[in-house]
Amino acid sequence: MTSIAWIGLGNMGSRMSAHLVSAGHDVRGYDVVDALRDGAASHGITPVASVGEAVDGADVVILSLPKGEHVRAVLAGEDGVFAHAAANTLILDTSTVDLETSAWCHSEASARGFRFVDSPVSGGIQGAEAATLAFMLGGAEADVAAAKEIVAPMAGNVLAVGEPTHGIAAKLVNNMMLGVSILAMSEGAQLAKELGLDAQSFFDVARVSSGDSWALRTWYPVPGVVPGAAANHNFDASFSAMLCHKDVTLAVDGAEAAGVHVPAATLIRDQLQRLLDDGFGGKDCTLVIRETSRDGSVDGWDGR
Ligand code: NAD
Numbered sequence: 001m002t003s004i005a006w007i008g009l010g011n012m013g014s015r016m017s018a019h020l021v022s023a024g025h026d027v028r029g030y031d032v033v034d035a036l037r038d039g040a041a042s043h044g045i046t047p048v049a050s051v052g053e054a055v056d057g058a059d060v061v062i063l064s065l066p067k068g069e070h071v072r073a074v075l076a077g078e079d080g081v082f083a084h085a086a087a088n089t090l091i092l093d094t095s096t097v098d099l100e101t102s103a104w105c106h107s108e109a110s111a112r113g114f115r116f117v118d119s120p121v122s123g124g125i126q127g128a129e130a131a132t133l134a135f136m137l138g139g140a141e142a143d144v145a146a147a148k149e150i151v152a153p154m155a156g157n158v159l160a161v162g163e164p165t166h167g168i169a170a171k172l173v174n175n176m177m178l179g180v181s182i183l184a185m186s187e188g189a190q191l192a193k194e195l196g197l198d199a200q201s202f203f204d205v206a207r208v209s210s211g212d213s214w215a216l217r218t219w220y221p222v223p224g225v226v227p228g229a230a231a232n233h234n235f236d237a238s239f240s241a242m243l244c245h246k247d248v249t250l251a252v253d254g255a256e257a258a259g260v261h262v263p264a265a266t267l268i269r270d271q272l273q274r275l276l277d278d279g280f281g282g283k284d285c286t287l288v289i290r291e292t293s294r295d296g297s298v299d300g301w302d303g304r
Pocket of ligand 1: 009
């Protein structure tokens with residue numbers, strides 16, 4: 001049994017931490033939202049009133065926080081992890097953050113005698129619930145090996161990607177590619193419609209041809225074609241425009257810093273931004289098909 005501190009009990013953290021309890025670990029959980037701490041208690045997590053209380057005596061600290069700024073504050077704040085954790089504690093960040101924050105986490109943790117592994121995840125809320133997430137681990141070899149064992153009860157796949165920040169880099173590049181796939185799929189689906197093709201017939205062609213992609217197979221943005229797609233449910237989110245925009249933006253920022261041109265990713269970022277500007281950030285990211293529509297109407301969407 002390992003003593004684990006879990007910081008951030010939101011959509012992902014509440015579900016992921018519950019699997020660690022099921023695996024027999026002692027998990028103390030903290031979130032700034034009282035109701036989420038109470039909710040976590042019903043999954044066997046011991047709710048505590050501060051980060052300091054959570055990490056006191058813990059062998060492992062795991063973060064699941066919205067953005068880089070939250071991660072930095074939770075680690076280096078007055079009542080933070082660095083101030084309260086024991087030397088050599090293993091710290092895993094499962095949040096999706098910018099590359100600079102991840103590099104900062106590694107250097108600041110290591111300067112204080114902690115072990116840090118960037119540990120972002122893919123698979124969404126469903127993957128968190130079903131313990132089928134893909135974990136992408138970046139860090140020193142021995143720390144990644146230790147992290148692998150800890151994350152196993154929450155994972156379908158655990159990938160040791162490489163050095164510090166390589167886990168988050170892989171996550172951002174992957175999600176950038178997903179964004180570009182959504183762009184291609186949306187334009188294809190709309191053009192097929194305008195050319196008079198039946199949606200199912202075109203999907204059947206693309207599915208076994210060179211236009212195929214994970215996005216197409218899973219999220220085809222026309223109602224009645226792919227059972228789990230948001231298009232069948234008024235574009236209620238499975239992966240929200242807001243989260244997709246966040247990930248693509250972080251990837252585009254990383255590309256700019258690296259001097260890499262990513263025009264397609266920049267375009268989908270801007271399309272997602274327009275959804276956010278119009279108040280549809282909570283809707284599914286595949287609602288970007290709206291951008292291809294002559295009058296802004298989208299099959300399967302009530303426009304609200
Ligand atoms: P969320 O907003 O539901 O959860 C984050 C939690 O962190 C919230 O409950 C918030 O109250 C808490 N928090 C914020 N500041 C805090 C602090 N100082 N101390 C303690 N708790 C604090 O977000 P989520 O959907 O659970 O995502 C968490 C992370 O995982 C994000 O970085 C996200 O990008 C990433 N992610 C999400 C998904 C997804 O589908 N939701 C998939 C993969 C990765």
